[in-house]
Amino acid sequence: MNPVDKQWAFTVRLITLIVVLGGAALLLYSISWVVGLLLVSTLIVYIFYPLLTLLKKRFNMQHGLATGLVFLVFLLTCALIVSLIVPIIYFEATELIESFPHYLARFQDYISWLSQQIIIFEVEEEVRSYLVGLSDNIHQGIEYLAEASLHLIVGAVDFFLILFLVFYLLYDFHLVRDQFVDLVPVKHRALAKELIGVLDANVGIFIRGSLIRCFAVGVITSIVLLILGMPYAMLLGLIAGVFNFILYIGPYIAAVPALLLSFSPLTPSPFLIILVYVGIQVVDGMFLAPVVLGRIIKLRPITIIVSILVGGSLAGLLGMVLAVPLAGSARGILEIIKRGPAYREEAQR
DSSP: OOHHHHHHHHHHHHHHHHHHHHHHHHHHHHTHHHHHHHHHHHHHHHHHHHHHHHHHHHSOOOHHHHHHHHHHHHHHHHHHHHHHHHHHHHHHHHHHHHHHHHHHHHHHHHHHHHHHHHHHTTOOHHHHHHHHTHHHHHHHHHHHHHHHHTHHHHHHHHHHHHHHHHHHHHHHHHHHHHHHHHTSOGGGHHHHHHHHHHHHHHHHHHHHHHHHHHHHHHHHHHHHHHHHTOTTHHHHHHHHHHHTTSTTTHHHHHHHHHHHHTTSTTSOOHHHHHHHHHHHHHHIIIIIHHHHHGGGGGSOHHHHHHHHHHHHHHHHHHHHHHHHHHHHHHHHHHHHHHHSHHHHHHHHO
């Protein structure tokens, strides 16, 4: 084949690849709701699948019975969370909504004072106008939250769909992975199994480890805020635990509600609240994360932050949660490629 034919063949293959990838992206976007349900269900399966494996290996249970028991544990966990946490959060959220005009008035007074100080120091007009209109922005945020609450009905439907998906994924999870391996040519199946193992390890370790971290951070935050006399400590602890799933960025987002509430004279000072949240994150970073996240946390901070931002822009909150394990999986796959013969031959040249 002459150079011109080779160039045309390469161009055709490149265009075909771009078209296929574009079509796949368009298809995924059109069924994003189904993809989201499958991803959430898969994450839940990663949490409970080690228990299924333990029941089969240690107690010699049949696969169907072990799947039923694990699914029952999942249902009991959901029921426990709903029965214990939801009433407390509902009570505190209702009380917060009733008291919100008071906190908003105090915050507006603070903003007015701050804007006057800025005028004295002759800061740029754009900054002054932003601070003066900050209360309006808060009102818009409240309206957005009110609209978002309407999605709870849709979320309830999604939850029941996820229940069915979790059961069947638990039952067929090992078969699904084996079928993916069977699609690979025989000479590359060992590599395919290794790559799937890397993905399983990174996603499983991150999800299970993050649950432990988030639970610990949520409990510690609630207890410390209760001791300090902070209102809505349980609600703020839940927010801290949930957003702690998002490494580096999430804790700062979780601190915003507590910081806004701290401007009231009935609450601890903003400085003390900042100190509490920073201290909890130091404990998390020095002790919890290295122990429960293992090798995934060895990713560089800039890699984690960029991965989270990219994941958030592509798939919202779910993308931010999945960004770190996928980045860890990519790092593990690169390490496997570097150990391959092709990479070693290239390095020896």
